[in-house]
Amino acid sequence: MGMTITEKIMAKQSGRDSVKPGELVWVDIESVMTMDYLGKTCFDKFKSLGKTEVFNKDKVICVSDHLIPPPNQKFANMLNEWREVVKENDITHFYDLGRQGIAHQIMVEQGHVLPGTVSIGTDSHANTYGAVGAVGNAVGVTDAAVAMATGKAWFRVPDSVKFHITGEWQPWIMGKDLSLHIMGMMHWNGHLIYKTLEYTGPAIASLDMAGRMTLCNMTVDLGAKNGIIAPDKTTAAYLDGVAKGEWEMIASDDDAKYEAVYEIDVTNLGPTVAKPDKLDDTVPVEELVGTKFNKAFVGTCTNGRLEDIEIMAKILKDKQVHRDVNMMLVPASQTVYLEALRKGYLETLIMAGVAIDTPSCAACAGIHTGVAGDGDIVLSAGNRNMKGRMGSKNAQIYLTSPAVVAASAVKGEITDPRTFAA
Numbered sequence: 254m255g256m257t258i259t260e261k262i263m264a265k266q267s268g269r270d271s272v273k274p275g276e277l278v279w280v281d282i283e284s285v286m287t288m289d290y291l292g293k294t295c296f297d298k299f300k301s302l303g304k305t306e307v308f309n310k311d312k313v314i315c316v317s318d319h320l321i322p323p324p325n326q327k328f329a330n331m332l333n334e335w336r337e338v339v340k341e342n343d344i345t346h347f348y349d350l351g352r353q354g355i356a357h358q359i360m361v362e363q364g365h366v367l368p369g370t371v372s373i374g375t376d377s378h379a380n381t382y383g384a385v386g387a388v389g390n391a392v393g394v395t396d397a398a399v400a401m402a403t404g405k406a407w408f409r410v411p412d413s414v415k416f417h418i419t420g421e422w423q424p425w426i427m428g429k430d431l432s433l434h435i436m437g438m439m440h441w442n443g444h445l446i447y448k449t450l451e452y453t454g455p456a457i458a459s460l461d462m463a464g465r466m467t468l469c470n471m472t473v474d475l476g477a478k479n480g481i482i483a484p485d486k487t488t489a490a491y492l493d494g495v496a497k498g499e500w501e502m503i504a505s506d507d508d509a510k511y512e513a514v515y516e517i518d519v520t521n522l523g524p525t526v527a528k529p530d531k532l533d534d535t536v537p538v539e540e541l542v543g544t545k546f547n548k549a550f551v552g553t554c555t556n557g558r559l560e561d562i563e564i565m566a567k568i569l570k571d572k573q574v575h576r577d578v579n580m581m582l583v584p585a586s587q588t589v590y591l592e593a594l595r596k597g598y599l600e601t602l603i604m605a606g607v608a609i610d611t612p613s614c615a616a617c618a619g620i621h622t623g624v625a626g627d628g629d630i631v632l633s634a635g636n637r638n639m640k641g642r643m644g645s646k647n648a649q650i651y652l653t654s655p656a657v658v659a660a661s662a663v664k665g666e667i668t669d670p671r672t673f674a675a
Contacts, residue, residue: 255506257413258483259449262388262503266371274412274512283387283498284365285400286374288316288356289335295375296338298398307342308404311497314365315339316348316356319614324621354586354612357381357554361466362588364495368484369503373397373406378554378636380477383469384462385492386484386503391473411478412512413449413505418456420520424675427564428464429556429634429654431517432471433525437535438515439475446476448512451505456519457482462491463560470555471636474532524670527652530640538657544667546630549574550643551655552583552610553617556634559589559596561655565607566598568659568673574606575665580658581608581623583615607662619644632667634658 256264256271264272266280287295292315299307307313315335323329339347348359357378359365366372368386373379375397382389392406400406416435439445450472457465465482472480483504492500524538551557551565562584574580582602584590590612593599599609616623617635624644625631631643631650634657638650651667660670 254510255508257449257451257505257509257511258386258503259388259413259451259479259481260410260509261505262369262371263408263410265369272410274410276410277407278410279405279407280371282373282400282404282406283367283370284312284314284360284372285397286314286316286356286360286372286379287397288318288376289320289332291375291394292335293338295394295397295401296342298394299401302398302402304402307344307401310343311345312404313344313401314346314360315344316359317350317353318355319618319620321350321353321613322611352587354588355554355557355614357470358557358585358589361385362495362586364492364497367496367498367500368488369500371406373400377473378470380473380480381466381470381554383472383479383481384465385488386482388479388481389469390479409447411447411449413451413509414445415451415453415511415514417514417516418452418454418519419516420456420518422456422459422519423522425564425656425670425673426519426522426524427654427656428460428467430522430525431519432468433527433535433652434517434522436471436475436527436533437525440533441476443476447478450475450477450480452480452482458485461560462487463558466558467555474636524654524657526657526667527638529638529649529651532638532652538653538667538669541651541667542669544651545665546632546651546661546667547577547579548625548629548631549578549580549658549662550616550623550631551634551658552581552585552615553635554585555636556655557583557585557589559592561634562589562593562598562602563596564656565659566601568656568670569605569607569663570601572605572663574662577665578662579608580606580662581610583610583622584612586612616643618642625650632658632661
């Protein structure tokens with residue numbers, strides 16, 4: 254019996270010929286990420302193990318993203334403590350203010366995650382790393398500290414579920430629409446907890462890296478252990494010149510065993526929206542057309558990438574954000590910010606009335622720039638919409654794609670982007 258890509262990676266990284274779902278494995282880790290608000294605790298745990306040096310200073314990646322730039326004295330003090338910890342441990346790769354970005358974007362775009370390997374991070378959306386054919390997984394600070402000390406972590410090999418995606422992508426339809434469609438299709442019913450969600454098929458082969466990152470990113474919100482897409486020529490082009498190490502193509506065997514296989518044709522997939530408070534309460538955009546909102550937000554590790562900004566600029570070119578809407582864009586990294594600036598996307602958005610903030614997690618977790626207040630109705634291209642996620646528990650969050658957010662911002666009500674010329 255063959256193995257899935259996740260099983261192959263876990264076997265290879267644990268020095269075994271094969272593994273089976275349910276087995277416990279002690280795997281070699283390619284990289285460990287921790288960030289500002291958990292970083293000091295993570296290093297404190299590391300020191301409690303009696304260690305004075307991390308297993309590899311090039312492979313422990315430190316990022317400032319949740320608290321930066323500090324909006325208050327408390328966050329400023331936390332960041333200063335964080336910087337001292339990073340300096341004390343002589344970490345090679347530290348992405349701080351001026352070089353910052355959201356941790357998961359940084360990990361992939363800067364080549365710290367490699368196909369065929371395992372990378373972990375102390376934030377739930379580390380599943381994003383599967384976009385380049387790696388096993389990416391979120392861990393707590395104790396597991397991260399052990400990995401920082403030993404270069405290893407333990408896993409229970411997950412069962413795999415395949416989503417075979419076919420058809421042709423239509424104008425204005427994005428990876429986010431597919432992700433939300435799968436949310437509504439599968440629901441939060443426990444079926445996918447601790448499973449690998451593997452995305453395959455011709456529609457995945459034609460999907461850009463930004464869309465792949467969105468798909469893998471949101472697998473955690475279905476309870477999955479990881480999401481993954483086998484590396485291909487798109488992956489190779491993306492990693493060319495940035496990969497911090499050698500890697501090779503890897504894919505599931507033809508006779509690999511899956512717990513379940515689902516077929517989805519994107520040809521008739523339309524813009525999709527998750528209604529307030531529940532990620533899996535999704536509907537086609539047509540059902541919500543005309544719904545008023547007052548805040549629009551595009552950013553996060555789910556949808557703050559260059560391709561997302563490009564599609565917003567196409568929709569908002571020579572248009573204005575509605576006077577009743579406050580709209581904010583937060584690029585996912587300084588690299589994305591600079592490229593969007595060079596391509597003229599940010600000028601287009603600013604001319605349209607969009608506020609641009611420096612790269613960070615911003616309002617996503619409800620602790621930073623652009624948080625929602627009582628009574629706010631937010632149309633967001635982020636990743637979560639439960640009560641209080643972006644601030645007030647008395648706010649409502651509709652979750653959708655950057656294309657829907659941009660089109661809707663023009664009219665001040667939820668709008669189908671397909672009414673705009675492609």
